[in-house]
Amino acid sequence: MRGCEALLRAITVGSGPGRFRECFDFGGRDVASWFPGHMAKGLRQMRSSLRRADCLIEVHDARIPLSGRNPILKEVLGIRPHILVLNKMDLADPSHQPAVLEHLKQQQCSHVVFADCKHDVNVKKIVPMVAKLVGSSPRYHRAESTEYSIMVIGVPNVGKSSLINSLRRLHLKKGKATPVGGDPGVTKAVLTRIQVCEKPLMYLVDTPGVLAPKLGDVETGMKLALCGAIRDHLVGEYIMADYLLYALNKQQQFRYVQRYRLAEACDDIGLVLRHVALAQGGTQKVKVLTGTGNVNIMMLNYPAAALEFVRDFRAGRLGRVMLD
Ligand SMILES: Nc1nc2c(ncn2[C@@H]2O[C@H](COP(=O)(O)OP(=O)(O)OP(=O)(O)O)[C@@H](O)[C@H]2O)c(=O)[nH]1
Numbered sequence: 567m568r569g570c571e572a573l574l575r576a577i578t579v580g581s582g583p584g585r586f587r588e589c590f591d592f593g594g595r596d597v598a599s600w601f602p603g604h605m606a607k608g609l610r611q612m613r614s615s616l617r618r619a620d621c622l623i624e625v626h627d628a629r630i631p632l633s634g635r636n637p638i639l640k641e642v643l644g645i646r647p648h649i650l651v652l653n654k655m656d657l658a659d660p661s662h663q664p665a666v667l668e669h670l671k672q673q674q675c676s677h678v679v680f681a682d683c684k685h686d687v688n689v690k691k692i693v694p695m696v697a698k699l700v701g702s703s704p705r706y707h708r709a710e711s712t713e714y715s716i717m718v719i720g721v722p723n724v725g726k727s728s729l730i731n732s733l734r735r736l737h738l739k740k741g742k743a744t745p746v747g748g749d750p751g752v753t754k755a756v757l758t759r760i761q762v763c764e765k766p767l768m769y770l771v772d773t774p775g776v777l778a779p780k781l782g783d784v785e786t787g788m789k790l791a792l793c794g795a796i797r798d799h800l801v802g803e804y805i806m807a808d809y810l811l812y813a814l815n816k817q818q819q820f821r822y823v824q825r826y827r828l829a830e831a832c833d834d835i836g837l838v839l840r841h842v843a844l845a846q847g848g849t850q851k852v853k854v855l856t857g858t859g860n861v862n863i864m865m866l867n868y869p870a871a872a873l874e875f876v877r878d879f880r881a882g883r884l885g886r887v888m889l890d
């Protein structure tokens with residue numbers, strides 16, 4: 567199994583803080599196979615809907631504010647007023663926010679909102695920002711129209727649908743209009759317009775998450791996978807868990823030590839997963855053939871432990887982390 571090979575290849579150096587891997591060995595992985603074909607269709611649909619949009623709201627994960635944004639979306643963005651919502655701020659280390667804003671500004675991306683759409687934090691800032699931005703740029707269509715038509719775009723699972731639902735909760739006191747889920751690919755097609763505000767009259771169009779056909783480097787792909795933008799089985803849970811451990815140590819985020827009752831921080835994913843499996847009581851019955859007959863023995867379930875480790879990160883149980 568590829569994940570196991572990578573595990574064996576992972577170089578572990580010592581066990582105390584300050585003695586961790588300085589770079590990650592991806593074992594020659596190719597990210598091309600992580601791009602699901604249905605995304606090309608989503609992208610085509612978005613191109614045609616774009617003609618009717620006044621403004622684009624790009625949603626991205628605040629834990630990877632600088633990497634993993636779809637470059638094709640960026641091309642499209644050049645011709646529209648654009649707001650970047652860095653969502654899931656509740657899961658990201660807030661100390662990096664000023665540096666992130668500065669970095670994005672240098673890339674001509676200056677309308678940025680950190681938000682938590684699950685708990686409606688900072689979401690109220692968005693409608694006035696859209697109104698101001700559209701008001702100060704020439705309308706692209708229906709000059710007589712006073713309503714706003716906005717398209718919500720971004721890579722999978724970053725919270726595009728959650729943003730629409732949050733806006734409706736805040737401005738219209740209305741319930742869910744578009745489905746939300748923990749796996750990438752919940753929104754399958756460009757949806758019809760959903761009203762999110764009365765004054766000004768504003769409609770949002772939800773879109774399926776689309777990854778770039780070329781993800782760039784494998785490290786970007788791995789970060790996207792940890793944030794749930796790529797299906798776990800395409801990448802492999804072992805390598806994801808190992809990269810996560812590498813990233814946590816690099817950020818000096820050692821909350822996992824206490825959570826899984828390790829003696830100290832370490833860079834050995836095998837050891838960490840052993841503790842995760844023990845902490846969650848994760849065992850697996852395995853049949854062993856012996857000379858005197860078959861016996862069933864209980865073994866630690868490492869694949870389940872790897873998945874649990876990644877899930878704990880995604881839920882914020884390992885602390886607020888910045889992967890970029
Ligand atoms: N912690 C946290 N979770 C969030 C936030 N926003 C969304 N989520 C969760 O992230 C997951 C994905 O949310 P969706 O709104 O379905 O994301 P999407 O971008 O529409 O996903 P696709 O349609 O699959 O591309 C869900 O489990 C949400 O509950 C947030 O601000 N904080």
Ligand SMILES: [Mg+2]
Pocket residue numbers: 726727728745746752753772773774775
């Ligand atoms: Mg969605």
